[in-house]
Amino acid sequence: MRKGYVSSGFGQLHYVESGAAAGQPGGEPVLLLHQTPRSWTEYVDVLPLVGAEHRAIAMDTLGFGASAKPEGPHSIERFADAAEDLVDALGLDRFHLVGHHTGGVIAVELAARLQDRVASLLLSATPFVDEEKRRTAGERKQVDHVDPRPDGTHLLELWNRRRGFYAEGEEAALNRFMIDALTVLDRVEEGHVAVRRYEMDRRLPDITARTLAVCAPGDHYSLPALERFAAALGCETRVLPGGHVPLPEQLPGEFAKVVLAWTASA
Template identity: 30%
Template sequence: MNEGITPLLMPRWGVDMTEGKVVRWLVGEGAAVHANTELVEVESEKAVAPVEAGAESVLRRRIAPEGVMVPVGGLLGVLAPNGVADADIEAFVQAFAAPKQSVAAMPTQDETVTALGQSLRLLSFGAGDPPLLLAHGFGGDRRGWSLVQSELARQRRVISVDLPGHGDSSKTIASASPEFFRDILLALMDALGLARVHLVGHSWGGVLAMAVAEQAPQRVASLTLIGTAGQETPVEANYIRDFLDAARRAEVKTVLQRLFADPAMVSREMVEQVLRFKRIEAADDALRKIAVMSHEASRRPDPAAAPSVPTQIIAGREDRICPLGENFTPPQGVVLHLLDRVGHMPHLEAPAKVASLINAHVSAASAP
C-alpha cells in the first residue's frame, strides 16, 4: 500500500543536531521533482541548507509548516508518484511514528541568560533538580563537556555555561577577578531560579566553583573539582603565556598537546575551535585580563582548605599543567581520584570514568 511513498525527514547534520527549523518551502505540493531538487530550507544550529528530494518523484504533502522546529527524523513532507492515491498518503501520514527519543535527542535547550549585565550562553540537557552546573576551564567553553554531558543527563538536568569572555557569551568582561566570576555563577543560579546545584569545575572553573562553595555553601549540594585542587595548585608557569601567544595552527596544536597525556587526543577540530575563539579580539583581551588576575589570586593563601560541602577531586596522574605533586594529600573529607594515563583533561581523556565518578558523588551527596 505504501509502495512509492517516501517520507521526507528532518535530516541530521552532525552529531550535535537534535532538531531543525523549517525555514521555508522551496517547492509547492504537486510539483514533480528530481533527485537533486531542493525541497525545503532547514536551519540547524550550524547552518542553513536545503533538503533535497533524493529521487525522482512528486511532492504530495508539505507536513511541517514554515517556522516550526522538527526533531531529527521527524516528518517534513511526503513524496510519492501521482499514481499513489491521496487516501494512501493520508494513511501513511497518520501511521508515521514520531522519532523515539534517544539520549542525544533528550530535551535540550541552548539559551542565553543575562547575569550581572553579561550575556551568558548555556546548554541544558536532561531533567531533574537540583541540576549539575558545569564550569569550564580557562579558554574553554560549554562544548568541552560534550563527552560526559549525555551520561550525566541520564540522572538529572545538566547545565553547562560559557563563562564571560568565553564561547558564545559576552566577550567584553565587566571584571576579570575570581570574585566576579564567582558572583556570575551565583547570579546565573538566581536567574535560573536554582536554589541549589551540584557544582563541577575544571581547572580555573574549579577554582571558581570552590569560591562559590565558600561564599554560599548552602547552595552547593556537592562539589567536583577536575584538574585542580584549588587556588594553591601550581599552574605550569609558561602554559598560560604560551596558550595566549599561540597565534597559528601549529603553535596552538603544540600548546594544547601539553594538556593531554596522549598528544594524539588533540584533533584538528579542537585546534580549529580554539583558534576561532582566541582570534576574536575581545576574547583574547578577556583571557589576558583573566590570566593576570588569576595569577595575582594564586599568590594568596588557600582559604578553601576544609570545604564545608561534599567535595571530590578528579585529576590525571600525568597532568603537566596543574600537577598535584607527589606529596599532595587532600584536605580532610575530600576524596581524591587520581586517574592513570590521564593529563589535565580527565573529562575528555577518560569521559566514562569521570561521568561515573560524578554520578556516584552526586548520588552519595543526595542520599538522605
C-alpha cells in the first residue's frame, strides 16, 4: 500500500492506495470513503483485496485522519468538496465509488455532482436522511461524545460506547477506532451531525450511476431504513451474512468480494 497527499482548497488531503499506480495498466479506480470519526484504516484489509483488480484508493475525509482539519462547521457538502478536489488531483476521470455510513452519505453527494464520472456506486450501511430524520435530529443521542477527565476514565467510556459493535477477538479494529476518535475528540460528533442535516432526499434524483445498497444484519442504525432508502433511490439491496457497524473491518473478504462483483457488472 502507498500513502500520499494531494493539495486542496482546504489544505492537504491524505489517502492510501493499493493496486495499479497512476499511469499503469489496471482496472478502473475505486474510491472508498469511510464512516466518521474514522480514517482510511477502516479499509486496511479491504484495500489490498480490491487492489488486486483495481487501483483502490481510501482517503481520509476532510477533518479526520491525517487530512486537513479546517475551522468552521462540517457539512456533507464540504466533505464532498474535498473528495472532489482529491479525485481531480489524482486525475480520476471515471471511477467506482464506495462509501460506508457517513462515507456513503458523502458518496451520495459526490455521485449526484459528478454523475457519469461515477462508473458505479456501492453504498454500505448508508443512513437514509429524509425530512423526518432531519426534523428529529435534535432528539437523537450523541454517539461518541465523551468529556475528557483527568483520570482518563473517558477513554473507557468511549471504548464501551463502541464495544457492542465488535465481537470478542476484534479488539484490534476497536483499537483503530479509538485512535481515530481520539485524534478528533474535540469534534468527534460533528460527522454524525452533518449527516442528520443533509438534504439527501433532494439529491438522490441526480444520481445516474448504477447503485447497490448493502448492510450488515447487526447494524441497527442503518438496516431498518434499507428498503425505504433503496425505494427512494431505485436501487438493488443486499444484506451481507454477518457483521455490525464496522462491517468492512469485520468481513473484509466478503466486503471486497461484493465491491469487485459490483464494479465488474457496471
